Amino acid sequence: MQVWALDGIAEVAAGDDLATIIGDALAADAEGVVDGDILVVTSKIVSKAEGRQLAASDREDAITAETVRVVAVRGTTRIVENRLGVVGAAAGVDASNTPEGTILLLPIDPDASARALCAALRERFGVRLGIVVSDTLGRAWRIGQTDIAIGAAGMRVVDDLRGETDAQGRPLVVTVPVVADEIASAGDLVKGKATGRPVAVVRGLSRYVTDEIDTPGARTLPRTGEHDMFRLGTDEAIGMGRQVGYADGFAAGRASRD
Amino acid sequence: MQVWALDGIAEVAAGDDLATIIGDALAADAEGVVDGDILVVTSKIVSKAEGRQLAASDREDAITAETVRVVAVRGTTRIVENRLGVVGAAAGVDASNTPEGTILLLPIDPDASARALCAALRERFGVRLGIVVSDTLGRAWRIGQTDIAIGAAGMRVVDDLRGETDAQGRPLVVTVPVVADEIASAGDLVKGKATGRPVAVVRGLSRYVTDEIDTPGARTLPRTGEHDMFRLGTDEAIGMGRQVGYADGFAAGRASRD
Numbered sequence: 001m002q003v004w005a006l007d008g009i010a011e012v013a014a015g016d017d018l019a020t021i022i023g024d025a026l027a028a029d030a031e032g033v034v035d036g037d038i039l040v041v042t043s044k045i046v047s048k049a050e051g052r053q054l055a056a057s058d059r060e061d062a063i064t065a066e067t068v069r070v071v072a073v074r075g076t077t078r079i080v081e082n083r084l085g086v087v088g089a090a091a092g093v094d095a096s097n098t099p100e101g102t103i104l105l106l107p108i109d110p111d112a113s114a115r116a117l118c119a120a121l122r123e124r125f126g127v128r129l130g131i132v133v134s135d136t137l138g139r140a141w142r143i144g145q146t147d148i149a150i151g152a153a154g155m156r157v158v159d160d161l162r163g164e165t166d167a168q169g170r171p172l173v174v175t176v177p178v179v180a181d182e183i184a185s186a187g188d189l190v191k192g193k194a195t196g197r198p199v200a201v202v203r204g205l206s207r208y209v210t211d212e213i214d215t216p217g218a219r220t221l222p223r224t225g226e227h228d229m230f231r232l233g234t235d236e237a238i239g240m241g242r243q244v245g246y247a248d249g250f251a252a253g254r255a256s257r258d
Numbered sequence: 259m260q261v262w263a264l265d266g267i268a269e270v271a272a273g274d275d276l277a278t279i280i281g282d283a284l285a286a287d288a289e290g291v292v293d294g295d296i297l298v299v300t301s302k303i304v305s306k307a308e309g310r311q312l313a314a315s316d317r318e319d320a321i322t323a324e325t326v327r328v329v330a331v332r333g334t335t336r337i338v339e340n341r342l343g344v345v346g347a348a349a350g351v352d353a354s355n356t357p358e359g360t361i362l363l364l365p366i367d368p369d370a371s372a373r374a375l376c377a378a379l380r381e382r383f384g385v386r387l388g389i390v391v392s393d394t395l396g397r398a399w400r401i402g403q404t405d406i407a408i409g410a411a412g413m414r415v416v417d418d419l420r421g422e423t424d425a426q427g428r429p430l431v432v433t434v435p436v437v438a439d440e441i442a443s444a445g446d447l448v449k450g451k452a453t454g455r456p457v458a459v460v461r462g463l464s465r466y467v468t469d470e471i472d473t474p475g476a477r478t479l480p481r482t483g484e485h486d487m488f489r490l491g492t493d494e495a496i497g498m499g500r501q502v503g504y505a506d507g508f509a510a511g512r513a514s515r516d
Contacts (some may be wrong), residue, residue: 002259002260072488079487136433139398140345140486141488142439143436143478143480144435144436145435146440147440166355166451175451176402178404179447182446185444186261186447189463196425221401222401223399223400224399228398233487234487234490237493237494238496238498240499241496241503242500244496244499244500244503245501249507249511250511253511254514255511257512
């Protein structure tokens with residue numbers, strides 16, 4: 001597997017045609033384009049092309065607007081589920097690598113953005129390309145961030161090993177490597193955050209690239225709802241339990257005196 | 259960045275000298291060894307070399323023994339903090355790619371294992387190598403698994419961008435990419451789970467490789483204790499809150515009748 005960042009992508013502005021910009025950078029790249037290449041595109045430039053920029057003074061309101069559910073709050077940190085189903089801080093509203101005084105919302109529909117990019121670039125280069133739209137996300141129980149996939153097209157996002165066997169011939173029953181997230185992380189290692197190189201090319205994983213463009217996208221990766229064992233922060237859940245318990249206890253306490 | 263899996267590593271057994279086994283595979287590799295290469299070593303072979311294999315019938319007891327704190331339980335799934343500070347299912351006790359009827363515990367001290375490997379391989383090849391010991395881990399709020407670092411030596415595990423600036427010259431205040439986890443994920447993309455190739459080489463990230471071997475390891479990556487907003491599963495926390503609330507409410511209910 002080879003992973004490198006594309007040079008020559010200038011600052012992206014609202015209304016820019018991202019497929020042309022990335023296509024031109026690809027066309028100029030010495031490595032060329034090969035069937036099965038996967039492009040990791042930083043969501044920030046997708047957002048910029050979509051005009052998702054707001055004034056920084058609107059940040060708190062923007063986080064609220066992008067939030068479908070508050071998971072936990074501590075101090076000024078809000079862990080929320082955003083429109084895309086992704087649970088993280090600040091709903092993905094971002095203030096780095098944006099012009100001074102502005103913030104950036106996540107793309108409207110990153111899977112759709114990935115499909116559009118995938119279609120345009122496959123058409124232009126005549127080969128099967130996969131697209132990952134990446135974002136930087138914190139994690140429960142681990143410090144810092146890694147890059148993950150919030151959009152994908154033209155590729156499988158998971159390598160479902162259920163049904164396959166390990167080297168001893170036994171079923172790999174519960175293993176579902178989320179290759180789209182791992183590819184986003186690999187891309188981050190070459191793009192960096194401070195270098196202004198927002199697109200990486202990953203070569204050597206053509207086994208995940210599909211003939212179809214419209215594949216199950218990154219929207220299938222969040223796990224929320226009934227399977228989510230961490231739908232609330234611990235303090236929030238204890239507080240909710242206390243309220244219910246208090247009401248039950250109060251009624252029982254009164255009754256105990258009858 | 260180039261990432262590939264080493265061929266020629268046979269099944270590892272208790273007492274095997276892993277540094278020699280990996281070193282021989284490296285020496286036989288057509289790509290050679292270059293200063294700044296990072297090796298991603300699947301924790302499974304470290305465990306096997308350390309004799310961490312148990313009978314499968316001991317699985318539940320083994321999970322209990324490896325657990326320092328239960329975070330959440332649902333059905334037969336136990337999410338726990340293990341000895342290494344890592345929060346995940348089954349405390350890292352593994353039943354895939356182990357001989358029939360056996361399970362495998364995590365290495366005793368993966369950072370120490372990484373340091374030992376790092377020292378031996380640097381000595382043999384005369385260049386600075388970095389080591390990541392990887393494991394496969396599920397995540398809150400996302401399906402499936404990605405590989406992360408549970409051991410590291412001879413390299414920086416995070417790329418601390420605090421103090422650096424973005425392309426607009428503004429401080430990247432909260433961004434701490436956990437490169438050791440991203441490198442583990444990149445390694446997983448070439449090692450695979452079913453192929454019997456447990457070691458990957460990552461070339462092109464020498465900026466993270468240090469002169470020192472004894473660097474802050476993967477033990478610095480878990481976030482537990484007071485900064486952990488998800489120290490309990492939601493159901494567990496609600497249950498705890500209800501008990502406290504009930505006692506308070508009961509007392510208040512009794513008092514209300516006085």
